[in-house]
Amino acid sequence: EKRIGILTSGGDCAGLNAALRAVVHRAIRNYGWRVFGIRDGSLGLMERPLDYVEFDLSLVTGDMLRLGGTILGTINKGDPFAYPMPDGSVKDRSQDFVDGYKELGIEALIVIGGDGSMRILNNLCRKGGIPMVGIPKTIDNDVAHTDYAIGFATALNVAGEAIDRLAPTAASHHRVMILEVMGRDVGHIAINAGIAGGADVVLIPEIPYTLEAIARKIEEVSAEGRNHALLVVAEGCKTETGQAVTTVQTGGENRYGGIGQYLAARLEKMVEAETRVTVLGHVQRGGMPSMRDRIIASAFGVYAVDLIAQGKLGRMVAWQHGQVTDVPITDVAGLTRAIDPYGTLAQTARGLGIYIGEM
Numbered sequence: 057e058k059r060i061g062i063l064t065s066g067g068d069c070a071g072l073n074a075a076l077r078a079v080v081h082r083a084i085r086n087y088g089w090r091v092f093g094i095r096d097g098s099l100g101l102m103e104r105p106l107d108y109v110e111f112d113l114s115l116v117t118g119d120m121l122r123l124g125g126t127i128l129g130t131i132n133k134g135d136p137f138a139y140p141m142p143d144g145s146v147k148d149r150s151q152d153f154v155d156g157y158k159e160l161g162i163e164a165l166i167v168i169g170g171d172g173s174m175r176i177l178n179n180l181c182r183k184g185g186i187p188m189v190g191i192p193k194t195i196d197n198d199v200a201h202t203d204y205a206i207g208f209a210t211a212l213n214v215a216g217e218a219i220d221r222l223a224p225t226a227a228s229h230h231r232v233m234i235l236e237v238m239g240r241d242v243g244h245i246a247i248n249a250g251i252a253g254g255a256d257v258v259l260i261p262e263i264p265y266t267l268e269a270i271a272r273k274i275e276e277v278s279a280e281g282r283n284h285a286l287l288v289v290a291e292g293c294k295t296e297t298g299q300a301v302t303t304v305q306t307g308g309e310n311r312y313g314g315i316g317q318y319l320a321a322r323l324e325k326m327v328e329a330e331t332r333v334t335v336l337g338h339v340q341r342g343g344m345p346s347m348r349d350r351i352i353a354s355a356f357g358v359y360a361v362d363l364i365a366q367g368k369l370g371r372m373v374a375w376q377h378g379q380v381t382d383v384p385i386t387d388v389a390g391l392t393r394a395i396d397p398y399g400t401l402a403q404t405a406r407g408l409g410i411y412i413g414e415m
């Protein structure tokens with residue numbers, strides 16, 4: 057019997073368990089293979105004894121569709137090529153991973169991850185001659201060559217619902233509500249939620265903005281007779297002059313967030329209304345997967361197993377034009393899919409009178 061492995065890597069999101077379930081169903085039911093789930097991303101193959109679970113169909117009931125997070129766990133700070141050791145040093149542990157793969161005796165590896173994981177795992181697999189298939193996931197939806205990554209749809213629903221909940225309290229208190237959403241260096245969650253939730257201002261890292269233009273928009277809304285305004289900002293946005301708020305105000309290397317507070321402090325001096333800030337944070341990653349994410353995850357999982365069966369390796373499954381397809385992992389690794397400043401979403405936002413930057 058063929059043996060395959062699967063792991064989840066990088067930040068978690070909703071729909072990972074649905075993808076695991078689909079892989080196990082397809083592999084066992086259709087091909088009669090054995091499926092090994094590796095715990096905590098690449099770590100499960102680096103540890104001795106190896107840390108894994110063999111799946112059987114009793115472990116992958118429909119409840120997996122409803123369950124957020126990943127039952128396998130995922131550690132996202134342990135790049136095996138530069139693994140942080142307890143004494144503060146960094147060690148190349150990539151050979152441990154390759155040896156672990158061989159010890160487990162699997163013939164191919166399915167990696168569910170974002171662009172960073174695709175890059176690292178692809179390098180690991182090349183080093184070890186390990187056949188790999190990738191499944192894209194990230195609430196940021198920034199993996200290249202796929203319209204959707206697992207987790208985005210659920211995160212968008214959470215952000216949209218947050219706007220729905222902020223609107224009535226904004227109206228009651230005549231306030232400017234600022235909602236800071238995740239998305240790392242791109243604005244997919246922000247622009248989609250802003251359009252769906254009826255925001256007045258949406259700021260995304262892809263388009264520079266001015267505080268004056270935001271203030272003007274808020275005054276315009278008030279002149280039109282509305283006593284409140286809704287502003288959505290992507291965490292990756294910089295200050296008006298292009299400085300990273302994260303390093304300026306919240307400290308630390310790879311930390312996002314803080315732009316909401318920055319905007320509130322500036323805008324309060326420029327407009328008459330009171331401002332309040334909501335930082336949505338990790339609630340966007342958790343919770344029950346949306347129906348859309350369950351469907352995308354299921355389709356990706358089934359297709360990934362079929363790719364292995366066809367011997368099509370080194371590929372990532374992708375959603376394009378309403379269909380699942382596959383692209384070379386090397387085309388994806390290290391790239392970011394950003395919002396096109398003149399694409400459909402940006403033009404729709406402008407058409408609705410939303411201020412999305414520049415001017």
Ligand code: F6P
Nearest residue numbers: 067194195196238239240312341
């Ligand atoms: O990439 C997914 C993401 O949730 C980003 O939107 C966010 O900036 C980051 O991960 C948060 O990372 P962590 O879970 O390490 O705080």
